[in-house]
Amino acid sequence: xxxxxxxxxxxxxxxRKKILTRQTIATAAFELAEANGLEDVTISQIADRAFxxxxxxxxxxxxxxxxxxxxxxxxxxxxxMGFDERPTDEAPLLxxxxxxxxxxxxxSKEQLERLRAKEQLVDRSPSLLPHRMAQYDELxxxxxxxxxxxxxxxxxxxxxxxxxxxxxxxxxxxxxxxxVNTEADPEDxxxxxxRAFDDxxxxxxxxx
Amino acid sequence: xxxxxxxxxxxxxxxRKKILTRQTIATAAFELAEANGLEDVTISQIADRAFxxxxxxxxxxxxxxxxxxxxxxxxxxxxxMGFDERPTDEAPLLxxxxxxxxxxxxxSKEQLERLRAKEQLVDRSPSLLPHRMAQYDELxxxxxxxxxxxxxxxxxxxxxxxxxxxxxxxxxxxxxxxxVNTEADPEDxxxxxxRAFDDxxxxxxxxx
DNA sequence: ACGGCAATTGCGCGACCCGCAACGTTGCGA
DNA sequence: TCGCAACGTTGCGGGTCGCGCAATTGCCGT
Numbered sequence: 001x002x003x004x005x006x007x008x009x010x011x012x013x014x015x016r017k018k019i020l021t022r023q024t025i026a027t028a029a030f031e032l033a034e035a036n037g038l039e040d041v042t043i044s045q046i047a048d049r050a051f052x053x054x055x056x057x058x059x060x061x062x063x064x065x066x067x068x069x070x071x072x073x074x075x076x077x078x079x080x081m082g083f084d085e086r087p088t089d090e091a092p093l094l095x096x097x098x099x100x101x102x103x104x105x106x107x108s109k110e111q112l113e114r115l116r117a118k119e120q121l122v123d124r125s126p127s128l129l130p131h132r133m134a135q136y137d138e139l140x141x142x143x144x145x146x147x148x149x150x151x152x153x154x155x156x157x158x159x160x161x162x163x164x165x166x167x168x169x170x171x172x173x174x175x176x177x178x179x180v181n182t183e184a185d186p187e188d189x190x191x192x193x194x195r196a197f198d199d200x201x202x203x204x205x206x207x208x
Numbered sequence: 209x210x211x212x213x214x215x216x217x218x219x220x221x222x223x224r225k226k227i228l229t230r231q232t233i234a235t236a237a238f239e240l241a242e243a244n245g246l247e248d249v250t251i252s253q254i255a256d257r258a259f260x261x262x263x264x265x266x267x268x269x270x271x272x273x274x275x276x277x278x279x280x281x282x283x284x285x286x287x288x289m290g291f292d293e294r295p296t297d298e299a300p301l302l303x304x305x306x307x308x309x310x311x312x313x314x315x316s317k318e319q320l321e322r323l324r325a326k327e328q329l330v331d332r333s334p335s336l337l338p339h340r341m342a343q344y345d346e347l348x349x350x351x352x353x354x355x356x357x358x359x360x361x362x363x364x365x366x367x368x369x370x371x372x373x374x375x376x377x378x379x380x381x382x383x384x385x386x387x388v389n390t391e392a393d394p395e396d397x398x399x400x401x402x403r404a405f406d407d408x409x410x411x412x413x414x415x416x
Numbered sequence: 417a418c419g420g421c422a423a424t425t426g427c428g429c430g431a432c433c434c435g436c437a438a439c440g441t442t443g444c445g446a
Numbered sequence: 447t448c449g450c451a452a453c454g455t456t457g458c459g460g461g462t463c464g465c466g467c468a469a470t471t472g473c474c475g476t
Contacts, residue, residue, distance in 0.1 A: 017473090018423075042462070053425050058464060062335060093412045127270060129345065130338035137341045151414065156389045159400065160414070162382040163407045170374025178367045192367065199371045203411045204301045206359065206368070222442060222453075229454090250431065261456050266433065 022060050022070070025050045029064055030071030034117060038068070038125040069122070069131040072114045076142035079103045079172075083146050092147045092161075096168045097197040104175070105190040112189065119180045140169040171196035230268050231281065233258040237265075237272055238279030242325060246276070246333040277330070277339040280322045284350035287311045287380075291354050300355045300369075304376045305405040312383070313398040320397065327388045348377040379404035 028049035032041045043064055047054040061067040079100060086095040107115070122128045144165035148155035155161060175192035179185070236257035240249045251272055255262040269275040287308060294303040315323070330336045352373035356363035363369060383400035387393070 021423090043464095044462095054463095055425055055427090055465090056423085059424080062464080064463090091413060130342035133341035133345045134338035137337065157386060159382060159386045159403060160407060162385060163379065163404050164412055166378025166382055167375050167408065167412060170378050171371065174367060174370040174374055177370060178365060181364045195367060196371050199368060200375065200408075201411045203409045204372055204375060205299060225442095226454075251433095252431090262432095263434090263456055263458090264454085267455080270433080272432090 021050075021052065021056070025052065025057055025060055026067050026070040027072070029061075029067035030114075030118065030121070033064075033068045033125070034121055038065075038121075038128065041068075063131075065128050065131045069118070069128055069135060071118060072111065074107075074111075074115070076139040079139065080142050080146055088150060092150060092164055093168070093197070093200065095150075096143065096147075096164070097171075097194070100168065100172060101190045101193045101197075104172075104193050105188075107189070115176070116180055119176065136169055136173050139172065140165045143168050167200050168197075171200060229258070229260065229264070230278070233260065233265055233268055234275050234278040234281065237269075237275035238322075238326065238329070241272075241276045241333070242329055246273075246329075246336065249276075271339075273336050273339045277326070277336055277343060279326060280319065282315075282319075282323070284347040287347065288350055288354055296358065300358060300372055301376070301405070301408065303358075304351065304355075304372070305379075305402070308376065308380060309398045309401045309405075312380075312401050313396075315397070323384070324388055327384065344377055344381050347380065348373045351376050375408050376405075379408060 025046060029041065029046045032045055032049060041064060043054045043057050046064060046067065047057045050057070057064075057067065061070065080103075082099045082102065083095055086098065122132045144161050145155050147164050148158055148161040151158075151161060153161055171193060174196045175189060179189045179192050233254060237249065237254045240253055240257060249272060251262045251265050254272060254275065255265045258265070265272075265275065269278065288311075290307045290310065291303055294306065330340045352369050353363050355372050356366055356369040359366075359369060361369055379401060382404045383397060387397045387400050
């Protein structure tokens with residue numbers, strides 16, 4: 001995301017098509033960037049590949065960087081699906097752990113492959129990094145709001161839900177980064193998420 | 209930062225002047241953005257105010273956004289000063305807590321005021337957000353490397369140091385965000401940092 | 417079926433990004 | 447002290463981008 005409005009809960013064909021267009025553009029941008037390198041991609045190329053006009057590309061994204069990074073959108077909203085169904089008295093950190101690990105476990109081989117490719121592309125092209133970070137920040141926001149809603153706190157000023165959200169999104173980020181940097185891929189991504197949460201639950205004391 | 213190279217350890221007049229120029233440009237950019245709004249600031253204006261040519265502004269920063277956000281640089285490297293002097297057997301989280309809280313405590317009234325202004329500017333101008341996030345990511349990187357160095361782990365693949373870094377930088381971020389959103393400013397920023405670390409140490413269990 | 421509304425498009429302009437080459441200053445060793 | 451090599455700064459130029467505006471297209475609901 002990074003751009004535009006809150007994801008509409010897809011009413012009508014109209015909304016659906018809009019989302020599709022967005023994905024198409026993002027995917028086109030990503031594929032071109034991976035093939036040609038970030039610098040050699042222009043908005044026109046992206047537009048051509050996505051069967052829209054250059055102007056439309058700009059309508060959906062501020063910049064080509066934002067478009068590239070939005071490819072294969074692992075949307076925060078999607079990742080948190082199921083959180084509200086967890087028992088209200090459960091510790092929020094446990095709910096998050098469960099839901100996030102579950103979500104990640106559900107990702108297909110192809111999704112995972114694209115995720116890895118995306119992370120590696122970001123590593124190669126530093127100017128993508130800010131936009132990637134903004135995505136993690138979106139996840140953090142979504143978590144913060146969900147947690148605050150459960151605990152009845154004010155999402156803006158409550159330190160605890162903020163800390164929780166920061167820690168949980170950091171866990172996801174950590175798992176992904178370690179997974180990407182581990183050539184051998186000895187462990188499953190969702191297992192890495194679990195391990196990251198283990199660290200959190202143990203107060204980050206060095207007893208690994 | 210977000211841009212350029214690792215901060216040189218200021219040898220020679222040359223390096224010093226370069227850093228000064230950078231700061232001057234960033235400050236000019238920030239002040240203009242705060243006065244006129246992000247959209248109405250041009251590189252030429254920034255250049256004029258910093259007494260350099262527009263081309264030089266581009267030499268220092270990829271974009272005006274990056275320049276604005278770099279104002280009053282609370283550099284990660286600076287924030288971690290003192291970490292290496294902590295006893296080697298101390299728990300890394302405690303070292304971080306101590307050093308970061310100390311650093312923050314050392315910020316002057318003016319620095320704090322600019323920090324608040326900067327955060328609020330970012331809130332008003334969403335396209336600054338990715339760059340702001342990249343700054344926090346830089347802090348995270350610095351922490352990760354420092355921690356891995358102490359524990360002798362590989363900074364790239366070690367999950368624990370990554371998690372630690374993510375959590376610690378999230379603590380700083382949390383403290384700052386809460387502090388900014390708290391109109392009354394009832395608590396000191398460094399106290400908020402301490403509280404965030406308290407949450408971490410207690411494994412984020414909801415017993416506040 | 418049709419009226420309205422939202423998405424898409426083309427145009428145009430001002431800003432931006434960056435390679436290149438010229439210029440001036442700095443720092444260092446002879 | 448002097449001179450040269452290295453480096454920061456600048457102007458220029460061209461390609462790209464971001465976006466306001468207005469016209470057009472095509473879907474949607476009644």
